[in-house]
Amino acid sequence: MRAARSPGPSRLIWMFTIGPIDLASIGSYAGQSPRCSMVPPSGQGAAVMNRILPPAGPPRVLALAQLVNSLGDGAYYACSALFFTRIVGLSPTQVGLGLTLAWGTGMLAGVPMGHLADRWGPRRTALLLALLTAAALSAFLVVRSFPAFLVAACAYACCQAGLTSARQALLAGLDPEATPLRPAVDVPAGQLLLMPAAWGGYAGVKVATVAPGNPERGLPRIQGVYLLLDGRTLAPLAALPGIALTSLRTPAVSALAVRHLAPQGAASLLVFGTGPQAWGHVIALREVRPVERVTVAGRDQDRAAAFAGRCRALGLEAAVAAGPDRTRRAVAEADLIACCTGARTPLFPGGLVKDDAVVVAVGSHEPAARELDGDLIARATVVVEARGAALAEAGDLITPLSAGMITDGHIAGNLADLVGGGVIPGAGPGVFKSVGMAWEDLVVAAAAYRKWAASR
Template sequence: MSGLPYLDADAVARLVPAARAVQLLEDALRAGLDPEETPRRPVVELPAGQLLLMPAAFGRYAGVKAATVAPGNAARGLPRIQGTYLLYDGETLTPLAAMDGIALTSLRTPAVSALAVRHLAAPGAGDLVVFGTGPQAWGHVLAFGEVRPLRRVTVVGRDPARAEAFAARCAALGLETAALTARPQEPGSPARVTDEVAEAVREADLIACCTTAREPLFPGGLVRDGATVVAIGSHEPDARELDGDLVARSTVVVEARTAALAEAGDVVIPISHGTITTHHLAGDLADLVAGRVAAGAGPRVFKGTGMAWEDLVVAAAAYEAWHGET
């Protein structure tokens, strides 16, 4: 075999199932991986969007993902987020493989969220509300189903047809489903939702926010105590899916404090408004897995922005599984 092997989307998904990805991330954290030591990713502004470079090293491997975010791609029928991953030998830095960056992102992000849910949510949590109808929303349904006994999924989307199609996919998994339409949020205005969405949020055990929204998706006061909310749609300090009321009421866990305080608008904006302080963050993923986070009586929130160590852990596992087949 000659040339650098390339693992396409189908190969990545086949080589590392969702449940395996969740466990790999937990194992890495238990083995001493410190999310706080992950290098900050450069974000380069481009005419069409952004270029993100995400390097990391751990154990026997190093790697970097070159990801692009192009907001205008939706109108072209193209993915908003694209990218390529390069995996290297950790000692020699010899290139080992390239792989589909979209597939890697679509796998590791829900796996990270599911890892947080595994340690934050009540054992019987089974009523899920998903905001969003894209690949990340679908990935979160599948990943959450690996760590909690999902019974019902309510999808909230801007496009009724897409929400209905998403609900049909969930129904094919044997889940009870409902499809609701989101109310567009006006910049700077308090979040407003329909009565049906409000009721779904009130009853939910789990809420996954997987959107491109820049303003809160729903009033935080709707979320009941003990519910777990995951927000992964934003990696910018001036965009958020959750309001300050919810964040202030909740036990808040982040991937890494350094990353959250630089990139997570769901945290940065309440701090800038004086709603919370940096001390409000209960811990990062390593703290959570190690049992160093004590959940309070209110809701639990996990805010993710996506980090390079997560890509590396899953990419290395995909490569090792591929190598074992060849």
């Protein structure tokens, strides 16, 4: 078991709440500094406000609504005791016991109510529970006995617990399915990708390039730049190097999925690829699981050996899977498998993967390219960032779907479903297929900017 490390000053706390990551190490491995060109907020007061208040727009309005609701709750608690004892005729002991039991019931109802918000959507759930809360409060007007009071109080507490969960989901303001698909333009050297998104007080766009021939030139396959904007005025706030940003957010999203899919004791990791994403996944996955052994599979054996050496420098056992036989054996033994390549055909036979293993595939985002075969997809619990994006861009899913090996309903859920507890694992392995989405870049870029602004 690896001992916990104390985060240093250069560490950025992931927005996905999975722990700290050293942005400098990923940026340096990618060949770019993680430094950003920032436009400071106007005045010292703006920095303080950015630190205290939620982002401008709907999140700030919802936070104000929550404040007003809390003040109303306080007034309710103070006045209800007088109403129930002097008007209804209950004893103080009955009122205290009833409210205690009611709020205990509300605490237990919080989790299933949160799942309801994940399933129905936070807006619809919040509206329904607000109406039910009003009905429960109205019921107090006709209460004339302790049993009736207890039923009404429990109903009110449960509705309030669910309403709080729905408000928190609305404050988060992120729906993976609502993110627009990115346009991709083919050019002679590869592809140009445009990835815009808006959330809370921020908007942003990443211009990314994919050049398949770059690794042979000693250059990154994926490059780009990110422009972070103020959500209200669309004024530029920061320009961030695309490689450093992508090398941070993609492993972070994968680690979030692994945290919820993989067994707690997953200790062996097989990595396909030797580029920035492969390295980022080694760093990220060992933050959420006790990874002790890393096996590297790459086309260039020299680069694979150098990659294994970097893993050993972190205190990990590391080896290179040289040749098809060793690669197949590594697949069969691995607890975690990270596919971070530009491959257009499956990297290994899916039937070799253990039933309790978790496979992450992040290398392809084209309908005709895939790293995983249909056999693995068909027997796996499959989670994606968003169903719409995966069914439009993920060849790992589109190919077996076209061949009739799976149906649309084979996807067990998206990231929101997974985190909310809505994904039920099957008997086979887990698979997380990522194509990369604009909201992920925006969340991480906004977090970096807020951290920078707060330090001014």
